[in-house]
Amino acid sequence: MADPSLFWLAGAVLLVTAGVATSLLPHRRAHAEQRRTAWSAARAAIDSAAVSRDAAPGRVPEAERLLTRAESLAGRRGGVDAARAAAEHARQADRLWREHR
Amino acid sequence: MTAGRYRRLAEPLRWALLGLAVLVLVVFLVAQRQQGIDVSYGRSPASTAGVDTDGTGTSDRATVPSVDEMTALVAAAPVVRLPGSVAYWNEQRVREVAGDTRILVAPPGLDKDERERVRDVENATIRVIGTEVSGGFYQASSDRLPAWRAQFATGDVTDLLIALITTLRKESTPADRDELRWREPSGPELNTVLTDLRATGRHIAPGATLTDVPETAARNAFPDGAWYVALPVQRYGEPLPRYGPALSARFPDQPIVVMYGLWIEYHGPGAADFAELAGASFYGQFANLLSRTDYPQRNVLGVYLDRVTDIRYAGLFERPLPYRPADPLRVALPALPWLFAGCVAAFMVLSARSLRRPEGRPGSRRDTAPTRLAGLTALAVEVSLLTDARSNPALTRGIVKLQAARSAWEEKLPARHVRTLLDEAAAELDDTARQVGIASYRPDNYLRGRLS
Known part of the structure; x- marks a missing residue:
């Protein structure tokens, strides 16, 4: 064996690496999943709102404004918070168009 | 079911392994700091330091007059004894070879400057500092136990003087003559010593400079304990009381150390095996130092006991080594890296398991x-x-x-x-x-x- 201290150093480095990996990776993975989930929900809400808009008998400027903002948020592809905001805007717009008839 | 239990067990096991690895690492690092560089089997625990020069005991350090005064003294008389001198010799035997030799006798325990001053007295053929005899470019020294015994027990430098004078005069040196005489100790003397030994294990005669026996050195040298008899330097020309054999005859199983001044003798079990060797190696190394200094008996005894310990541990005489329990840390030390590596590997494996993408969430039987x-x-x-x-x-x-x-x-x-x-x-x-x-x-x- 070369140098015992190298042995210990390598072991310690491995330990730290394993510790960091096991605590960081699941965290990041969960974060990414959360983000994709939020955007999935947001896109569903936006599509649903678009259907409601096409079906609505007249124009609803408030709803159009909300949907535009939701679409622009979706176009920028932000984080979880942006996705939640976009979904909330889209749902509001959807409700406005449905109530309009 | 078993898979679930296994997964529940895996997580605590993982952290337990991490804790163990860290513990092992810490133990190893601490042990690194404690561990000396050299590792040896059956090493003697004796201190390797020389004579302890601290507390030399003489409160009034010996001094000598100035070089001019000493030169005048030497010019006035063939033999000059400065106050505090301890060296004696058979004047008749010396006179036979001396001729016009002039001898300056100085006390022991002088510091370096004072020894220089004594050496600067140019009209003194021979200088005796303590019992160190030198002259010209020569210094006389003994190489046999009887000579050292005479020198350190009574301050007898006859043979050294004769050897040095004849060498300086380029004459043949007569054979050494052991003039030390022994006597049996009287009944009351022996009784006094025995009373002390029975009570405390040591007898310190009036005038002896032994204050106490160095604990550790004594325990290492004689694990079963020994008796110590300390006597002052004996008057030159008078027979020495032969305490060692007298005590040994009464207590054959008792190790006994007898000191006459700076002369140390061992009597008791195993004496034939190592007493001479210990004495010869001790005085062979330290005679020069001891002859010109006046260390108290305690310091000298400590070094002697260390030497005895060394001889015991050298195993020369098949004396059993004292049992030394194995240090569990030292025994475990070689295994620690492997233990550490095992912990790291297991931790890595379990970590990799927990990293694996959890299967069967979508697509499992329960997924409707x-x-x-x-x-x-x-x-x-x-x-x-x-x-x-x-x-x-x-x-x-x-x-x-x-x-x-x-x-x-x-x-x-x-x-x-x-x-x-x-x-x-x-x-x-x-x-x-x-x-x-x-x-x-x-x-x-x-x-x-x-x-x-």
Whole structure:
């Protein structure tokens, strides 16, 4: 064996690496999943709102404004918070168009 | 079932292994700091330091007059004894070889400058500092036990003087003559010593400079304990009381150390094995130092006991070594790196296990999403034949939600999210069915009908 201290150093480095990996990776993975989930929900809400808009008998400027903002948020592809905001805007717009008839 | 228990066990085990690895690492590092560089088997615990020069004991240090005064003294008399001198010799034997030799005798324990001053007295042929005899470029020294005994027990330097004088005069040196005489100690003397030894294990005669026996050195040298008899330097020319053999005769199993001044003798079990060797190696190394200094007996005894310990540990005489229990840390030390490596490896494996993408969330037996998705899609297709402008938007929204649910399921997003989207789609289709007015197309009824 070369140098015992190298042995210990390598072991310690491995330990730290394993510790960091096991605590960081699941965290990041969960974060990414959360983000994709939020955007999935947001896109569903936006599509649903678009259907409601096409079906609505007249124009609803408030709803159009909300949907535009939701679409622009979706176009920028932000984080979880942006996705939640976009979904909330889209749902509001959807409700406005449905109530309009 | 077993897999579940295994997974529950794996996590605490992982952290336990990490803790163990860290503990091992810490133990190793601490041991590194404590561990000396050299490792040896059966090393003697004796201190390797020389004579302890601290507390030399003489409160009034010996001094000598100035060089001029000493030169004048030497010019006036062939033999000059400065105050505090301890060296004596057989004057008749010396006179036979001396001629016009002039001898300056100085006390022991002089410091370096004072010794220089004594050496600077140029008209003195021979200088005796303590019992160190030198002259010209020469210094006389003994190499036999009787000579050292005479020198350190009584301050007898006869043989040294004769050897040095004849060497300086380029004459042949006569053979050494051991003039030390012994006598049996008287009954009262022996009784006094025995009383002290029985009480405390040591007898310190008036005038002896032994204050106490060095504990550690004594325990190492004589694990079963020994008796110590300390006598002052004996008067030159008088016979020495032979305490060692007298005490040994009465207590044959008792190790006894007898000191006459700086002369140390051992009597008792094993004396024939090592007493001479210990004495010879001790005085062979330290005679020069001891002859010109006046260390107290305690310091000298400590070094002698260390030497005895060294000889015991050298195993020269098959004396059993004292038992030394194995240090568990030292025994475990070679295994620690492997233990550490094992812990690291196990921790890595368990960590990798926990990193693996958890299987069977979507697509497991409990996942009802595909069935529901298929049922709702079929319902949407069937109901699409019946819808009109009023109910179309709800149907379209339902289909949009179904598509979102399907892509979410395909992307393996959380089952809860897929279920939410399916719920929304079902709500839209429920609206559609109510608007169309056919109760059997309501999702709950339809799906129940499909399943049965």
